[in-house]
Amino acid sequence: MMAVSIGERQAAAACLLIFSLFFHATYADIPAGAVGSTDAPHRRFEYKYSFKGPHLAQSDGTIPFWVHTGNAIPSSDQIRITTSLKSQRGSVWTKNKMNFANWEAEVTFRVSGRGRMGADGLAIWFTSGQGLEGPVYGAADSWNGVGIFFDSFDNDGKKNNPAIIVVGNNGKLIYDHQNDGSTQALATCLRDFRNKPYPIRAKVTYYKKSLTVMINNGFTPDRNDYELCAKIDNMVIPYEGYFGISAATGGVADDHDVLSFLLFSLTEPGQQPPPPEAEIPTEEKEKYRAEFENFQQELDKKKEAFQKEHPDVQGEPVEELYESVNDREIRQIFEGQSQIHLEIKQLHRQLAVILDEQRRYVTVVSDEIIKQGAQGQPGQVRPENNFLCLSTNYVWCLSFRNSFAESLRQVGSLQHQGNAAGTYETVQHINDIKEHLHIVKRNVEHLIQRNVVKCPELPPMPSCLSTVHFVVFMVIQSILFIGYVIYRSQQEAAAKKFF
Secondary structure (H helix, E strand, O other): OOOOOOHHHHHHHHHHHHHHHHHHHOOOOHHHHHHOOOOOEEEEOHHHHOOOOOOOOOOOOOOOEEEEOOOOOOOOEEEEEOOOOOOEEEEEOOOOEEEEEEEEEEEEEEEOOOOOOOOEEEEEEEOOOOOOOEEEEOOOOOOEEEEEEEOOOOOOOOOOOOEEEEEEOOOOOOOOOOOOOOOOEEEEOOOEEEEEOOOEEEEEEEEOOOEEEEEEEEOOOOOOOEEEEEEEOOOOOOOEEEEEEEEEOOOOEEEEEEEEEEEEEEEHHHHHHHHHHHOHHHHHHHHHHHHHHHHHHHHHHHHHHHHHHHHHOOOOOOHHHHOOOHHHHHHHHHHHHHHHHHHHHHHHHHHHHHHHHHHHHHHHHHHHHHHHHHHHHOOOOOOHHHHHHHHHHHHHHHHHHHHHHHHHHHHHHHHHHHHHHHOOHHHHHHHHHHHHHHHHHHHHHHHHHHOOOOOOOOOOOOOOOOOOHHHHHHHHHHHHHHHHHHHHHHHHHHHHHHO
């Protein structure tokens, strides 16, 4: 195996990711007939305004085509906009302006926290300028565009949170924090998006001056299980702008994690979508192609250096370096049979221990019977031996039951492994062992019934309290309780006279 540094592998992954996104953007057009509706628009993936794991962030901590600020922490599979600490703010914004008349954004995120309530929330933005920092969920106030707010904290005390609020602004309004934006909201829907088993998915569509917000509540893994949250007609937003995601915490804190942001440009049916060459400049394509060729050359050089340093592996077929499917199956069968053999040995050892314990207890009981016959009359059991007899039988039965239950459990686990290996002979062998153990169990029970002395039955326990005494006790207790209640009532009535 050739050793390649982590930075070089990440650079290779970044180059391959850019090329895959480029070809995805070129061939990801979906015709209207593919969705069964003649009014469905053409969707094309826009990689310059999207991010998704794995390899979301580069080795230097940056995100391709995006910029992050504040307390945002990008990683390989997600962006943590804010951590669950107090007074945190963070955001991530596109570097380039978007100039599509119609678009659709799919955002996948998680909001999780230990407390029953969370704060403050997360926001999805489309504005004419980058609101990198500010008081509105970590972004700037007085924005020009639209914001979709996932508000976690109930500032106005109306118990209407968590909620999803759509607020538009022309650059002159100040967000109303005290009322959770209810006085400025264009649409609102109540949805609990905290601490869900699956990530929350929000689909924001702007098509023909109509803004639609669809929500996947995170209860099922179905990615297409959306429900309508809000729809605003005759919505006017800037033609060009930046996409952004921000979040903030207050006195209560949540983790706000964004897993992906995917943008699609929409083209109305009958109109020709813009060609990919118009969106991707030739200079950038040549730049990425040159980077890929340079990386390929460095990789070839390292291959040659590795072959010079390790001449013993030079010329070996690649197939011999890896395990084939048949070899892997044979190895798994051999390992399974070896494990079964070891477990069978363990079962034999446990059966030997059980037999030794049986002999020991039978010997003790037999000695006790002989002593009893020598000291007393035949057929009588002395009272001081009752406890010893019962204890001996109980301990012996309990030990045998636990040991045999453990044996059956191990046999069951062996049968499960045999089924996983998929061999009929192994399963049949395990069934034979199990049947043999049941026969042993019946034989041991027969020996117990024939050899172990039967202890005399204990006399019934006498009642320590008669019915008359119980009734008298209950009457006296009731009289005392009623007297105490009357006394407390008189004391409270006397105390109220002073107020």
